[in-house]
Amino acid sequence: SRMMGIWRFKELLPLKTERPVTMGEGSTPLIRLEKLEKIIGVRRLYVKFEGANPTGSFKDRGMSLAITLAREVGSKAVVAASTGNTAASAAAYAARAGLKTFLLLPRGKVALGKLAQSIMHGAIIVEIEGNFDLALDTAKELAKRDEFYPLNSFNPWRLEGQKTLGFELFEDIGVPDHIFVPVGNAGNISAIWKGFKELKRWGYSDSLPKMNGIQAEGASPIASAFKAGLRAPLFTDSPETVATAIRIGKPVNWLKAWKAVTESGGTFESVTDSEILRAQRLLAREEGIAAEPAGAASVAGLIKLASQGYFNGDETVVAVVTGHGLKDPDSARFHPTMRLRAISMDDAIEKVMEVL
Numbered sequence: 001s002r003m004m005g006i007w008r009f010k011e012l013l014p015l016k017t018e019r020p021v022t023m024g025e026g027s028t029p030l031i032r033l034e035k036l037e038k039i040i041g042v043r044r045l046y047v048k049f050e051g052a053n054p055t056g057s058f059k060d061r062g063m064s065l066a067i068t069l070a071r072e073v074g075s076k077a078v079v080a081a082s083t084g085n086t087a088a089s090a091a092a093y094a095a096r097a098g099l100k101t102f103l104l105l106p107r108g109k110v111a112l113g114k115l116a117q118s119i120m121h122g123a124i125i126v127e128i129e130g131n132f133d134l135a136l137d138t139a140k141e142l143a144k145r146d147e148f149y150p151l152n153s154f155n156p157w158r159l160e161g162q163k164t165l166g167f168e169l170f171e172d173i174g175v176p177d178h179i180f181v182p183v184g185n186a187g188n189i190s191a192i193w194k195g196f197k198e199l200k201r202w203g204y205s206d207s208l209p210k211m212n213g214i215q216a217e218g219a220s221p222i223a224s225a226f227k228a229g230l231r232a233p234l235f236t237d238s239p240e241t242v243a244t245a246i247r248i249g250k251p252v253n254w255l256k257a258w259k260a261v262t263e264s265g266g267t268f269e270s271v272t273d274s275e276i277l278r279a280q281r282l283l284a285r286e287e288g289i290a291a292e293p294a295g296a297a298s299v300a301g302l303i304k305l306a307s308q309g310y311f312n313g314d315e316t317v318v319a320v321v322t323g324h325g326l327k328d329p330d331s332a333r334f335h336p337t338m339r340l341r342a343i344s345m346d347d348a349i350e351k352v353m354e355v356l
């Protein structure tokens, strides 16, 4: 049921608990994209809409486990560096668990909705001069002190929760041929892969999906190295993209993600900001799905690879839209629409009839 969320899979989770900190995270919609399917030329195309989670991103899946554990081990305070969604999710779940939240955020680079959530939930916010990667180093330093429980995705409990996305896909459609995931710190693509590997190992399924990681061109340490045939990412101190959620230069889980892509026979690809924004608009205006820019990156990558002949046409493909469009209301400035000003009912009706 809804309130059970990811805890429906409790036998498949490594945490036995009587009192999970949960808000029904997971059980998110799997939405068929009939229009885009025909354009891309695959048999079945879906979006796994993670914007439908309690705080509006996939982060809730892992946060439920990590915060449950933090409370069980008696932590009083949790710490997280974040581009915004981990912050929003940590603040919400920690508040629910009665834990103090310390957030390290790259000053001026966190989308408005995520900052609003962090403030609303009462987190203590440290806006640091520098990128997410400096914030993450700071969080790691703080986590060395016993008072702080670390929530970033080097914490394996986060990935244990996030693997439930794979379980849900399997429940709904079995094993898709391809899964597209936007990649920042590279935890999510690794977690979903882990979920499918476990389903196969436990005998539930006999096949595996190809994992495809999509990065923003200006923040693509893994994708650029992978495409150049290198064997390690090209870390950067100056990641730049409109998709601020994945504006990460030194992904902490890069090796896990690299293994997920190579073991599964998938690929990494990078997409430009304009390709991301085009995908964001297409999802919103053709399929009714509001994605924040990073959430649309998976679809942008899918479109780009399809145009390069990546598919043979009979595949079942899933694109993970990782965060809701409400997270980044400023990104609406890239998608203007007609706005009329009326001074009365008659004026409104007259103007509407003019543009009908």
Ligand SMILES: Cc1ncc(COP(=O)(O)O)c(/C=C/C(=O)C(=O)O)c1O
Binding pocket: 057, 081, 082, 083, 084, 085, 086, 087, 153, 182, 183, 184, 185, 186, 187, 188, 189, 245, 246, 292, 294, 295, 322, 323
């Ligand atoms: C909407 C959205 N889409 C994709 C990603 C990338 O996932 P990972 O590759 O597992 O990092 C993020 C990540 C956000 C943070 O890293 C953070 O919130 O600190 C995100 O918010």
